[in-house]
Amino acid sequence: MEKLFMKGNEAIAEAAVRAGCRFFAGYPITPQNEIPEYLSRRLPEVGGAFVQAESEISAINMVYGSAATGTLAMTSSSGPGISLKSEGISSLAGAQLPAVIVNVMRDGPGTGAIQAAQADYLQATRASGHGGFRMIVFAPASVQEAVDLTVKAFECAARDSNPSLVLLDGCIGAMMEPVILPPLKKTERLRYAGAGAKCLNPSGKDVMVVTSTLVRPDFQEVLNKQAAEMYDRWGREDVMAEEYQMEDAEYVVAAYGTSARTAKTAIRELRNEGVRVGLIRPITLYPFPSGAFARLDPHKVKFIMNTEMSIPAQMIDDVRLAVSNRIRVETCCCSGGIMMTNEDVSEALKNLLSQCKEGVE
Amino acid sequence: MMAAGYKRPESLQKRITGYCPGCMHGQVNKLIAELLDEFGLREKTIGVLPIGCGTLSMMNFNFDLVIATHGRAPAVATGVKRSAPDRFVFTYQGDGDLAAIGLSEIMHCANRGENVTVIFVNNSIYGMTGGQLAPTTLVGQKSTTTVQGRNPKEVGYPMKMCELISQLQAPRYVVRRALDSVPNVIQAKQALKKAFQNQLDGKGFSFVELLSNCPTNWGLSQSESLEWMRANTMKYFPIGDFRNEEAAL
Structure with a gap:
């Protein structure tokens, strides 16, 4: 296995590509800028797409659109940007779409300071958006672990049709360490995502409706119960320490x-x-x-x-x-x-x- | 035996729409469905629906749909089209969705020249939420948040989206049509057809604004609402082509 010397943010970006990520949309914010910069060059090489969005809100909604087509998609930001993305993260969870969100933390609250911090624990674990959903949150402590957990974040997102979050502080993003990268996974657009779609549109046999907009409260309860069971399963099977x-x-x-x-x-x-x-x-x-x-x-x-x-x-x-x-x-x-x-x-x-x-x- | 001269498009479900009596949204749904059938696009299409009255179309259309959050349909459509360029992608948006909360998303989607079609149904009011002031509410027009009528000294003037978008360089086709009469509905369908063809030809961003009514929240009958459109809406928002590259050549 080839050992490379890479910066944390760039290693996460390359790990994402190797895990099958084929779409990225983001917006400039310190201290995560190397991720979009790297992917703007790298994704076209593997047939993927990169868009620099006009806002964090737009970026997460582009990810939502890409994920709806069955593409593994990612966005990254730092605390202030994650706040703006929270509407879209909630929608991903509500529509049962897989995606990976990376938060390279700086200090807060507000715009805060741009230096490394661990200011977003509560946002990440309690409420990265409205409506009471959860995400698996991975917290790497080295560049190698950032690579491994990014891959795992994609695997869990795809397995669960749910967004997952990689939460690192600016130190891990900015530091350089030796890493071994996983092999490039062969990928194809799998399917239309959105497990909740089928019960929404019973009369249309061959169509999918990807949505977090539910017209009937009993549908919402069914989906929320399924989600609660999934969160319980994570507690039994996915805990890492x-x-x-x-x-x-x-x-x-x-x-x-x-x-x-x-x-x-x-x-x-x-x-x-x-x-x-x-x-x-x-x-x-x-x-x-x-x-x-x-x-x-x-x-x-x-x-x-x-x-x-x-x-x-x-x-x-x-x-x-x-x-x-x-x-x-x-x-x-x-x-x-x-x-x-x-x-x-x-x-x-x-x-x-x-x-x-x-x-x- | 004679072939049926007119039948329900396959792109529409066999269901009564949830739209209010006299509302033209159902008409727009039908025009889109007819065109998708005519182009043979039903199985290739992903429609991106908004939040607002347009969301109800998810119960009417019979093809793949992605429902966006309020105003974000152009961003969602960008993600869909970039990841699935073999699909036909359109957004369906109202005036609150597109011209207020989603102004940034529509302007930048247009400015990138995304190869998608945007259908903008402008009825000058927030319908779903019960008739509040929209960015396109006319001066003097009453809403539940401007009961004395829109006062431009307080809330400015109605926003003309075709005129704004046609200032950008990338969009290929930016037109406004009205749904007040049969001839104008036919014109609207032709504009949609042109916009769809542009996407199929890979030409880039097309924007079709359709002036519409809201009998419920305007407090008018259907025929009165169409009269009101002709007397007011269509005077402030002129029908026309604001960007039509082929016509200019």
Whole structure:
């Protein structure tokens, strides 16, 4: 296998092509611009199409149109653009269309700062649009993982006829690392997508209506129940998490993406000092790996330190739900553009450690 | 035995439309369906429908449809056509959809010269939501959000979409027709036919505006609404060809 040295954003773009993506529409926004730039050159080489849309709203709706023809399609943006795309993401979910959305996160709220952050956890996992739908959310922590999870995002989107989201911070998008890319998948326009279409148009035997517009509430309930079953299935089958140095851990860091990398360095340093600290790194943020936290023994684990590039912390809600108040949950956070160092994480952990000891005394 | 001189187009379903009595949307549905049959395009067609009264056409048409969100049909059609260039793709949009919330999408789809056909049904009001002010409501015309009539000092003047779009370089065919009378309906069908042929010939973007009525929200009978169209709508929005490259040659 050939090993290449690639920037995260470009590696995601190439991984998408190799996973069968044949349509991309996007709009310029920092820090994800390498994705549309790369695909504007690359997609025509494989018979695909690229459109620079006039807006984020238009881009996601172009993706909706392309997906309706049975094409694997993608768009990418950053937080402010994802907000604009939310109408279209909801429509993709409502019409049961596959697509991959990439959010290279910057800080917020509002236009925020353009530097790397993890500001969109709640938007990604709770409500990337109206109407109460869900997406599988993948959170890579390296360029290789960004490649692998982009491929997986396309596989899940096609399997479920549902949009999936790759959520990375600007660091992963901008950094260069060695990667091994998957082979180029042979692809063809599969079918008309939109599983909900058949029950809408019973009189037309050979026609498909791709829509999230339902004229009867009983149709909506049928589709929503199917979706709820799918979300439950994800929870059983698609959860991904990495557990690092957890065998004997008395202190646990919860972190994803770049924060988890920083935390790992701090954990190695503290382990050298004899501190039994480990890491749980959610790789799917939805479905959330609640089991990894629920399994923790409250008699053994003194605290969980939720570590995020977001103030206030966002993933902490899921961590707290998973441990049901059985274990103390604290935070170590920084805001956009300010990179957390391993020293910051070590220091925060040591402060909590000393508090624990004082508590015992 | 004589062959049937007139029959329901295969591109229409055997169903009564959900449109109000006297509304011309059903007429537009029929013109499109007749032309798709005549061109033999039914099985190649993907219609992109809007949000608004036009959405109801999903119960009438008998070919593949994609329903867009409000105003986004030209963007959806772009995605459809770019990924399935072998398909015949049209959008069907009303004036709130196309000229208000979807103004950006229609202008940029036209400016890219996408090889699609846009059918713009302009009845100067939001029908589905109960008669609010549209970008195309005439000066003085009453709506539920301008009960004294459209006052240009407050909300500006009605937007002329053919005139705007024909300022762009890429569109190949930009025309306005009216649905107020049999001769004009025949003219409308001919314009649609030309627009369809343009797409089949790969010529690019075609835009057909059809002036229509809304008896329910105008508070008029059908015949009164058609009279009102002739006396008001068709004076402000002149019928004509705003871009017709072949005619210019």
